Amino acid sequence: MSNIPVGVWISLETLIVCLGVWRVIQFIKAYKNTEQSLPTVEKIEAMVNSQIKNKVLAAFLTRDFLTIYYLFSPSNKREPEQGTAFTLHKKIGYGGIMFGFLFVLVLEAGGVSYFLHSWSTVIAWIHLALSLYLIIFLISDYKAIKRNPVLLSPEKLHIRLGLRLKAQIYLHNIDSIKAGKINFEKDKKKKDVWNLTLFGFEDPDFEITLKEPLLLRDGVGRDCLIIKIYLTLDEKEEFLAQVKLLKEKVEVVGI
Missing domain, CATH: 1.10.287 (Helix Hairpins)
Structure with a gap:
């Protein structure tokens, strides 16, 4: 390596810097071209997915961009709520x-x-x-x-667990929702089950079973077919009552 001319090293470093600057410019253009009505978090996700086709790399880059975004954004600011x-x-x-x-x-x-x-x-x-x-x-x-609290809208349940996982569940696809850890111990290691508790080892408050498997992407970019989700919330009784009420309305309307 000591025999490589200094000019070659300078050329390589210049090329790397130019490629880095070009990639940053592409990300900025992609961000500006995303749907302006989307929340900032979703715009960042759309920006990365439009530029990076590898799912694993896209997942890591998205997490890094969001890490920077949340680090410098106000703690008391809420993302736009739709429910x-x-x-x-x-x-x-x-x-x-x-x-x-x-x-x-x-x-x-x-x-x-x-x-x-x-x-x-x-x-x-x-x-x-x-x-x-x-x-x-x-x-x-x-x-x-x-x-990003859990959001319950008339048609969907929106869950975003920090920078780790996210899920959107249509209410008409919920087969049952039960309070407590009914089958948690035997289910927690299954690949088609997501544990959306904060620490990952505490007892969940709710067991949500789906009618049809839901295709979700985990924290490292892998696609997973999920049939059951375990969740922990602060307002347990109010959440359960509202989910059941909205679910009944959805079934009556036939959405």
């Missing part, structure tokens, strides 16, 4: 738990990186960079959870 909102983070004290977890992560990042520095500077910097990325992601994920 009745139900929060899922207040009663379990998710904010306090995340604050404590982030405090431990900051201490761990500094301490372990300092320890690794005496062994390998490169590994120390890699560990520090990954720790900072995780901290930033968790902050953005928490802000996304606060800004």
Whole structure:
């Protein structure tokens, strides 16, 4: 590598920079060309999907763009709501738990990186960079959870679990909705079941069974056929009553 002329290195670096700038310009154009009436989050998703055809890469890039978006956007700002909102983070004290977890992560990042520095500077910097990325992601994920409650509209149930997962369920496709963890223990490892609880290990409040499998995309870009969803909410009784009421109206109208 030392025999490679300096001019070649400069040319390669210039090419990489030019390609990066060109790609950024393409993303900006795609964002401006998206439907202006869409919420910012959906515009970002549409922008990435129009430019990146690989589903896995698109999923990771979308998450990174949304991480940056939520990191610098106000925490108390709500995304446009198209239905009745139900929060899922207040009663379990998710904010306090995340604050404590982030405090431990900051201490761990500094301490372990300092320890690794005496062994390998490169590994120390890699560990520090990954720790900072995780901290930033968790902050953005928490802000996304606060800004995107579960929305119940006359026809759909909109669920967005922070930066991790999202689902839209038509009410006419809901076969049953039950309170509690009826079959959670035997279902939680099945591939056609989604656990949309915040931590992933707490007991869910609702078991939603679908009539027809729903094609959803997980956090790493894989398409999944889902037949059952487990969900946790703060306003349990109100949510269950409204879902049943709207579901009855949908069945009567025949939507």
